[in-house]
């Protein structure tokens with residue numbers, strides 16, 4: 031007895047590709063960051079301006095960025111935590127360096143070392159907004175800002191603006207305003223980007239709803255109409271055979287009347303899965319309406335279409351449906367002929383289906399060839 035354990039053939043999702051492309055991009059950013067830190071270290075070392083702790087910290091930071099990139103590739107399931115850790119590590123380094131320069135040495139301040147560290151801070155906020163969700167990035171940026179500018183402000187307020195040398199007070203004020211500007215700008219960009227992603231998500235959902243039958247989760251009539259048109263166009267272009275089949279449940283009204291509408295619904299769901307489980311990837315199955323399914327088979331002649339339809343008919347007749355009664359289907363099969371449009375081939379499949387019904391149901395019937403040309407598509411000379 032056939033089973034439904036084999037689920038509907040999974041459809042590749044565009045999301046999977048987009049997500050892994052983003053993850054790959056962020057890993058590469060960490061690698062590039064590691065190279066840039068190593069480069070800064072080498073330049074400062076060569077120029078003799080590197081400070082005592084950066085001789086160790088900069089190479090360590092470079093190695094850590096590479097380690098995070100490797101960990102993201104190895105344990106993608108921990109991506110959020112690893113990204114947060116990478117951002118916090120880099121920003122902790124920047125904040126600690128600025129605070130050390132300000133508070134570990136007596137004034138006057140080493141202007142080069144102070145400025146050459148401070149101008150990397152926007153990169154710190156930037157990494158937060160690139161690697162983290164906007165709210166988390168905003169929180170991380172606010173913490174970085176507070177860690178730097180609260181102690182700085184307190185010292186300036188208590189010891190005076192000249193404590194770290196002339197003009198430092200105004201330099202600190204301008205720096206603080208600039209940091210706020212960076213954070214606001216990045217937050218605005220992240221918000222716009224999140225809105226764009228949400229709109230994309232909604233559009234994808236609308237597209238799915240517009241083309242999917244909510245009961246069976248198969249393509250609906252509109253989607254199948256489009257797929258049939260596409261199959262006809264491809265068949266004409268490449269002069270390949272295409273066969274369609276209309277599959278209709280026999281006496282479905284009796285199932286509804288005898289077992290209830292909900293049981294009828296379950297039969298349609300089970301039937302959709304049962305049919306889908308028996309198809310090739312190139313076959314397209316959808317709900318055409320009510321208790322009727324449409325199957326479009328590319329690269330398929332009517333002989334193979336009939337064989338497939340017989341197989342489907344047999345597996346339906348042998349299947350144990352949930353409501354406990356036997357279900358059968360009648361199937362009308364038609365191969366696309368030269369000059370056929372979608373309506374023409376569907377009309378011939380429909381006529382074959384009604385012949386199957388008239389002949390007693392639980393049958394497969396092949397459509398008659400069209401009276402005028404009657405040429406199967408692959409045999410015709412098409413431009």
Ligand SMILES: Nc1nc2c(ncn2[C@@H]2O[C@H](COP(=O)(O)OP(=O)(O)OP(=O)(O)O)[C@@H](O)[C@H]2O)c(=O)[nH]1
Pocket residue numbers: 245278279280281282283284286290291292293294295298319320321387391
């Ligand atoms: N449960 C359920 N029933 C549906 C659905 N769509 C259509 N139907 C019912 O399907 C039945 C189709 O009945 P008919 O068109 O008389 O066909 P039939 O009883 O299958 O008889 P034949 O096709 O001649 O074998 C109707 O009772 C519809 O109400 C649905 O989504 N769920």
